Amino acid sequence: MTFMEILKQNYRKISQNIINAAFRSGRNPADIRLLAVSKTVDIETVAQAYQLGIKDFGENRAQQFVEKQQSLPEARWHFIGHLQTNKIKDVLGKTFLIHSLDRWRLAEEINKAGQAMDQITEVLLQVNISGEEQKYGLAPELVQSFLADSEELKMIKIKGFMTMAPLDAAPEEVRSIFKEMRAIRQSMLKQDFKHCDLEYLSMGMSQDYEIAVEEGANIIRIGSSLFNA
Ligand SMILES: *Cc1c(COP(=O)(O)O)cnc(C)c1O
Numbered sequence: 001m002t003f004m005e006i007l008k009q010n011y012r013k014i015s016q017n018i019i020n021a022a023f024r025s026g027r028n029p030a031d032i033r034l035l036a037v038s039k040t041v042d043i044e045t046v047a048q049a050y051q052l053g054i055k056d057f058g059e060n061r062a063q064q065f066v067e068k069q070q071s072l073p074e075a076r077w078h079f080i081g082h083l084q085t086n087k088i089k090d091v092l093g094k095t096f097l098i099h100s101l102d103r104w105r106l107a108e109e110i111n112k113a114g115q116a117m118d119q120i121t122e123v124l125l126q127v128n129i130s131g132e133e134q135k136y137g138l139a140p141e142l143v144q145s146f147l148a149d150s151e152e153l154k155m156i157k158i159k160g161f162m163t164m165a166p167l168d169a170a171p172e173e174v175r176s177i178f179k180e181m182r183a184i185r186q187s188m189l190k191q192d193f194k195h196c197d198l199e200y201l202s203m204g205m206s207q208d209y210e211i212a213v214e215e216g217a218n219i220i221r222i223g224s225s226l227f228n229a
Contacts, residue, residue, distance in 0.1 A: 004048055010226050011052050014209075018220070021213035032213055035078055035202075037223030039064065043071045045227065050075055056096070058221055062087035069094045080162075080221060082136050085109045093119045099162040099202050099221075102126040102136040104146065107153055114155030121155065124162040124202055127184065129177045132166055143184055144191065151195045160200030161185055165208055174208045178215035185216075 001009075014034065022029040035056040038046045046057060046068055057072075059065035060081025069077040076096035083091070083100055091098075092113050101107055101123040110121050125146065128137030138146060143161075150158055163181045165174040181203055189198055204212025206225035213220065 003045070007045075007048055007227070008052055010228075011049070011054065014222060014226060017210055018213055021210040025214040025216075027213070027216075031218055033219045035080075035219055035221045036226055037080065037205075037221050038068060038227070040223060041227045043068055046072055046075070049226070056219075058099070060100075062090045066090050066094065078221075088113045092117055092121065095121065097159060097200070098123040099219075100124070100126045100136065101156075101158070102128075102138060104149070107146075107150060107156055111153040111155045119155065120157055122157045122159045124160050124200055125158055126162045127181060129163050129180050130166050130169070130173075135164065135166075137163065140180065140184055143188065147188060147191070147193055147196060151193070158196040158198070160198045160202065162202035164203070164205070167207070171208075171211060175211050175215060178203050178208075178212050178217070182216040 018032050019029040022032060033056055034054065035058045036049050036054045037058045039060050050072060056076045056078060058078040058080040059068060065079055077094060079091055079095045079098045080100055083106060085106060088109055098121060114121050126137040127140055127143060128135045129140060147158060150156060161181055165177045182201060185198055185201055200219055201217050202219040202221060203217045204220040206222055209220040209222060
């Protein structure tokens with residue numbers, strides 16, 4: 001099989017799994033967006049995936065983000081990694097969504113850079129539900145005040161939440177993490193903040209996207225199970 005055929009087969013299988021998981025949980029599969037995490041593949045492979053109909057791609061390093069975004073600007077490019085403040089200006093204006101707003105300082109700096117460029121940036125708040133020390137993200141109990149305080153940052157629009165389960169977590173632990181993320185979103189929606197619409201729930205990777213779909217994810221971030229031969 002050519003790589004294109006393998007890619008097509010992987011994409012079909014993942015799409016079918018998303019449909020099945022959506023039906024199991026009474027959801028519309030069309031509400032779930034597959035984001036292809038292209039950090040391990042080259043731009044030719046990204047172009048092949050785009051041809052198959054995948055329109056959303058994610059990168060976790062600023063330099064690779066910029067290179068790939070420039071070579072396929074018609075795709076929607078998501079930034080999904082820890083973003084250093086000195087890299088903000090490189091990616092600003094090129095992101096469909098930054099999934100990894102993980103600290104107040106970063107929000108302030110994106111806002112400031114946005115003012116200079118007259119650019120509103122749409123972001124997701126990354127939440128560290130599991131409390132793993134080596135993980136970035138906001139503690140769940142800080143989410144509400146972060147959202148409230150973000151009203152002053154006019155060049156940032158918080159569009160929802162992103163979380164990750166620990167790689168070695170058992171399925172039931174993964175599920176409880178995703179459930180908690182969803183519950184936080186529900187409770188923040190009730191606050192009815194006017195400055196953020198909290199539309200997106202970005203959770204689930206190759207290992208756990210079916211659980212994530214069952215628990216309400218509307219963006220899933222898939223790398224290895226799509227691109228690995
Ligand atoms: C690499 C990465 C993914 C994709 O992981 P896979 O297990 O390869 O699907 C998703 N989200 C983030 C933040 C990543 O860095």
